[in-house]
Amino acid sequence: NVSEAALQHGLAAGEFWPAFQPQLNLVNGHVCGFEVLARWDSPQYGRVSPAIFIPLAERSGMLHALLLQLMGEACRVAASWPGQFSLAFNLAPSQFLLPTLVSDLLVTVGSSGFPLSRVVIEITESELFHDNASVQQVLDDLKLHGMALSLDDFGTGYSSLTRLNSLPFDELKIDASFVAALSSDMQSLRIVTAVLGLGQSLGLTVVAEGVESTEQAAVLRKLGCDAGQGFLWSPAVPAAQALQLLQQWG
Ligand code: G
Ligand code: G
Ligand code: MN
Numbered sequence: 001n002v003s004e005a006a007l008q009h010g011l012a013a014g015e016f017w018p019a020f021q022p023q024l025n026l027v028n029g030h031v032c033g034f035e036v037l038a039r040w041d042s043p044q045y046g047r048v049s050p051a052i053f054i055p056l057a058e059r060s061g062m063l064h065a066l067l068l069q070l071m072g073e074a075c076r077v078a079a080s081w082p083g084q085f086s087l088a089f090n091l092a093p094s095q096f097l098l099p100t101l102v103s104d105l106l107v108t109v110g111s112s113g114f115p116l117s118r119v120v121i122e123i124t125e126s127e128l129f130h131d132n133a134s135v136q137q138v139l140d141d142l143k144l145h146g147m148a149l150s151l152d153d154f155g156t157g158y159s160s161l162t163r164l165n166s167l168p169f170d171e172l173k174i175d176a177s178f179v180a181a182l183s184s185d186m187q188s189l190r191i192v193t194a195v196l197g198l199g200q201s202l203g204l205t206v207v208a209e210g211v212e213s214t215e216q217a218a219v220l221r222k223l224g225c226d227a228g229q230g231f232l233w234s235p236a237v238p239a240a241q242a243l244q245l246l247q248q249w250g
């Protein structure tokens with residue numbers, strides 16, 4: 001059982017590192033971006049799952065510090081990589097209530113040498129977002145500074161058509177559960193088709209998550225999905241391997 005103290009210590013000791021999962025443009029097959037996912041190698045506990053340490057960090061008020069550390073490191077290392085790929089980061093809904101969120105991100109990315117215009121902020125919608133004027137203001141502010149906004153896990157949560165229309169998103173990520181059921185289940189095929197139509201009519205980029213087979217990729221490509229991410233291409237990997245993927249498939 002991982003303690004808050006261990007997390008705090010691990011954060012100070014640099015035990016957390018950014019893993020990069022490539023996102024492939026389904027039309028030309030090139031890497032168009034990476035989702036950056038936090039990893040923790042603890043000398044005490046070994047590799048700790050994000051499903052454990054992300055909620056723990058959030059409960060103990062350390063998630064924001066963790067994200068800034070991760071973002072700084074990922075942006076610094078990727079600043080020297082070739083190409084126009086984006087870097088996507090997951091923010092928890094609670095982070096949008098921090099008055100310093102926008103300035104923290106600007107300072108962190110700004111000092112890294114990676115362009116703000118290629119930073120994507122992924123958000124899983126929650127009830128927090130409903131009719132919250134200050135959250136709306138933060139999202140507008142992030143956009144104003146050139147960052148892109150992506151609605152993560154689309155189809156699973158609170159996302160409503162009304163919110164989609166009023167919040168300034170650039171991208172939708174189709175949840176992996178729909179992609180997983182694509183080949184076997186007509187209902188999933190209909191849902192994915194509908195989400196793609198919705199995304200296209202709102203002018204959003206659509207990214208499919210959890211693509212594991214060439215069949216799934218083929219169906220998504222045929223339906224006009226813009227990009228895919230998943231074990232078919234690569235899991236999230238350390239920076240050195242991510243650079244190799246970029247050199248292979250960039
Ligand atoms: O990488 P998987 O790799 O197992 O990630 C598990 C979960 O942890 C996912 O839901 C992912 O969104 C979340 N996660 C990973 N890294 C981060 C992070 O830096 N911030 C937040 N908020 N969630 C993260
Ligand atoms: O919640 P979020 O979508 O940010 O997190 C992405 C999660 O999906 C991570 O845990 C990541 O390791 C996982 N993931 C990435 N690609 C695949 C895949 O192809 N199949 C499955 N089952 N999980 C994946
Ligand atoms: Mn995500």
Ligand code: NA
Binds near residue numbers: 153
């Ligand atoms: Na997701």
